[in-house]
Amino acid sequence: MASKLLHWVILGPPSSGKGTVCERIAQNFGLQHLSSSHFLRENLKASTVGDTAKQYLQKDLLVPDHVITQLMVSELETRSTRNWLLDGFLRTLVQAESLNRICDVDLVISLNIPFVTLKDHLSRRWIHPSSRRVYNVDFNTPQLRQYKDAAKPVMELYKSRGVLHQFSGMETNKIWPYVYTLFSNKITPIQSKEAY
Numbered sequence: 469m470a471s472k473l474l475h476w477v478i479l480g481p482p483s484s485g486k487g488t489v490c491e492r493i494a495q496n497f498g499l500q501h502l503s504s505s506h507f508l509r510e511n512l513k514a515s516t517v518g519d520t521a522k523q524y525l526q527k528d529l530l531v532p533d534h535v536i537t538q539l540m541v542s543e544l545e546t547r548s549t550r551n552w553l554l555d556g557f558l559r560t561l562v563q564a565e566s567l568n569r570i571c572d573v574d575l576v577i578s579l580n581i582p583f584v585t586l587k588d589h590l591s592r593r594w595i596h597p598s599s600r601r602v603y604n605v606d607f608n609t610p611q612l613r614q615y616k617d618a619a620k621p622v623m624e625l626y627k628s629r630g631v632l633h634q635f636s637g638m639e640t641n642k643i644w645p646y647v648y649t650l651f652s653n654k655i656t657p658i659q660s661k662e663a664y
Contacts, residue, residue, distance in 0.1 A: 476493075477558050477576045479578040479579065480579035483581075484579040487503070490553055492648075493647070496659045497651055497658060500551065502543070502555065503555045504540055505556050512525075541570060544571065559615065560618045560621075564625055575631055579635055580635065
């Protein structure tokens with residue numbers, strides 16, 4: 469089915485299930501899952517772009533667009549000849565335009581989860597500092613509206629190019645069969661979806 473390079477992106481607000489969907493896609497279709505939060509943590513350890521980002525994170529501020537864009541473009545340029553699935557990057561139009569300068573994105577999935585569901589997920593989520601594992605207990609929710617406002621032009625861009633696919637639902641397990649079907653029409657699965 470797929471004979472060209474696959475550069476695919478998953479969009480969605482915090483706690484929408486992007487990571488879970490990406491893990492399933494990686495396992496079922498063999499694509500490399502690239503996570504912006506993983507690259508950010510690695511760069512914090514290596515003291516590269518991470519030094520700049522660290523200043524913001526220590527103050528509980530969002531890492532500025534230009535810093536995360538520089539980090540991700542640098543990482544993705546080294547992977548331009550491989551298939552990949554990107555998670556957590558392309559939250560703004562500036563990021564999308566920067567990515568478009570180094571590669572063609574040929575599939576974008578947007579996970580549309582109701583606000584009340586996201587708020588419920590986030591109200592119970594916390595991250596264990598040393599392991600970086602995500603847990604779900606009472607916690608302050610981030611600004612979901614900020615994501616929606618920033619991501620709208622990104623989704624409009626990819627919709628105008630005919631590569632945006634939107635999936636709505638309250639649970640990853642309900643959305644997954646539709647995502648699996650879309651991907652199955654683009655690339656041959658290496659594992660059956662029944663594993664989930």
